Amino acid sequence: MRKLIKSGTIVTAADTYIGDILIDNGLIAMIGIGLNANDAEIVDASGCYVFPGGVDPHTHLDMPFGGTVTRDDFESGTIAAAFGGTTTIVDFCLTAKGKPLADAVQTWHAKSGDKAVIDYGFHLMVSEVTDDVLLELPRIIEEEGITSLKVFMAYKNVLQADDGTLYRMLQVAKEQGALVMVHAENGDVIDYLIREALAAGNTAPIYHALTRPAVLEGEATGRAAALTELADSQLYVVHVTCAEAVWKIAEARKKGLRVYGETCPQYLVLDQTDLEKPDFEGAKYVWSPPLREKWNQQVLWDALWNGQLQAVGSDQCSFDFKGQKELGIDDFSKIPNGGPTIEDRFSLLYSEGVHKGRLSINKFVDIIATAGAKLFGLFPQKGTIAIGSDADIVIFDPSVERTLSAETHHMKVDYNAFEGMQVFGEPVSVLVRGEFVIRDRAFVGKPGSGRYLHRRRFGDAEKQAVKKPPAGGSG
Ligand code: URP
Ligand code: ZN
Ligand code: ZN
Ligand code: ZN
Numbered sequence: 001m002r003k004l005i006k007s008g009t010i011v012t013a014a015d016t017y018i019g020d021i022l023i024d025n026g027l028i029a030m031i032g033i034g035l036n037a038n039d040a041e042i043v044d045a046s047g048c049y050v051f052p053g054g055v056d057p058h059t060h061l062d063m064p065f066g067g068t069v070t071r072d073d074f075e076s077g078t079i080a081a082a083f084g085g086t087t088t089i090v091d092f093c094l095t096a097k098g099k100p101l102a103d104a105v106q107t108w109h110a111k112s113g114d115k116a117v118i119d120y121g122f123h124l125m126v127s128e129v130t131d132d133v134l135l136e137l138p139r140i141i142e143e144e145g146i147t148s149l150k151v152f153m154a155y156k157n158v159l160q161a162d163d164g165t166l167y168r169m170l171q172v173a174k175e176q177g178a179l180v181m182v183h184a185e186n187g188d189v190i191d192y193l194i195r196e197a198l199a200a201g202n203t204a205p206i207y208h209a210l211t212r213p214a215v216l217e218g219e220a221t222g223r224a225a226a227l228t229e230l231a232d233s234q235l236y237v238v239h240v241t242c243a244e245a246v247w248k249i250a251e252a253r254k255k256g257l258r259v260y261g262e263t264c265p266q267y268l269v270l271d272q273t274d275l276e277k278p279d280f281e282g283a284k285y286v287w288s289p290p291l292r293e294k295w296n297q298q299v300l301w302d303a304l305w306n307g308q309l310q311a312v313g314s315d316q317c318s319f320d321f322k323g324q325k326e327l328g329i330d331d332f333s334k335i336p337n338g339g340p341t342i343e344d345r346f347s348l349l350y351s352e353g354v355h356k357g358r359l360s361i362n363k364f365v366d367i368i369a370t371a372g373a374k375l376f377g378l379f380p381q382k383g384t385i386a387i388g389s390d391a392d393i394v395i396f397d398p399s400v401e402r403t404l405s406a407e408t409h410h411m412k413v414d415y416n417a418f419e420g421m422q423v424f425g426e427p428v429s430v431l432v433r434g435e436f437v438i439r440d441r442a443f444v445g446k447p448g449s450g451r452y453l454h455r456r457r458f459g460d461a462e463k464q465a466v467k468k469p470p471a472g473g474s475g
Helices: 074-083 101-112 131-144 163-176 187-199 206-210 214-231 243-254 265-269 272-276 281-285 296-306 345-355 361-375 460-465
Strands: 003-011 016-024 027-032 041-044 049-052 054-059 086-093 119-125 148-152 179-183 234-237 258-263 393-403 422-432 435-439
Touching: 003 361, 003 393, 049 361, 054 074, 054 345, 054 361, 074 086, 074 422, 074 435, 086 101, 086 422, 101 119, 101 131, 131 163, 148 163, 163 179, 163 214, 163 234, 179 214, 187 206, 206 272, 214 234, 214 243, 214 258, 243 258, 243 296, 258 296, 265 296, 265 345, 272 281, 296 361, 345 361, 345 393, 345 422
Parallel strands: 003 041, 003 049, 054 086, 086 119, 119 148, 148 179, 179 234, 234 258
Antiparallel strands: 003 016, 016 027, 049 393, 393 422, 422 435
């Protein structure tokens, strides 16, 4: 059945206006004022913002990591995402050395296919360059529409790739129209600092931050940018936490390089002192790169506002405090890295960004949906409210004031990293391709209804937007 979303304040990365949206066959069919459609179900959005569904370009669902597996899988993770206003995710498909890339992709399809309640794509993690990998990559990019390749510069002896691998991936990305993503930290030096700390008996969670200093994130970010320049390729730096890394990205962009950056909600609102919480509670705040000294938050907000950073991903990677984070009770290096963020990313950015006057509402939409869709080959199907786009829509009530808590969140994990924080605004109803997944704050979706997204190559949207005039003629 067609739906008519009436009288909401429609917000895109460019515009804000009151209007109606007619949804037909899962797509936005019409936008106007005073629209009528006899056969359509009317959805009243007056007093609410009507945002494009959030696009979260960075999640880890059902991922083995740190000797355990993330608590949230594609079912609980995408349900939580939907409650939070996110309608598209791009999850990291982990490959195994020596095994075909296609096996990893099949594994990720098996994890997600009958579970996801929102639409999803995959990035492919690449940790080594072999003849087999080089042979297989173009096929994966073409057939699976996986047009982003992730390289870890940290997690020595686990996920870390060397600089040669990163450089080779940048070349492949350039040839194939893909975007290389990096986790930028100097893993070799960090490995040494961790061993040094443990040898001195420093085992508490705070040493996680102290052994991964900001200068090593800045160094790796600058190195990745330099290799991108050499390869004349494109780079997206995930989870940027600190001034040192922002400066490197800004410098590269000033040179005209295609270097982009993402930060995450945790780095915008939490800080290094959270790792000092007593009774091992600091373990809840172990991310890599780590939370930084508080002054970095302002640098990150400024960078989002002035375009040095383009997107905010959640980096959802949840582990229970009991039983999982506790694996590192005697050794901070054994605490599984990551936290539960998929649900609160959208609202935290709205509340801390728009409500507190740090971001315009259009910039918020860009950061939370549009920029990610563009960079990862999903625009304009995803990431905006426009005629012909998927009807992925969030009806958001800005007048609600609420408290984030594990008591009320929908992730399976046993704590909330933002416990007790007051936020303004709440997604009331959320539609994916025109169907309600959340309706009046209740889940009404169906596991398996989320669709796999075959993504376009990097830069293709621009190329296809304008057709060249036919050759010949009178000129
Ligand atoms: O601590 C983090 N960020 N965990 C998830 C894996 C990664 O490095 O993105
Ligand atoms: Zn309302
Ligand atoms: Zn990472
Ligand atoms: Zn991550």
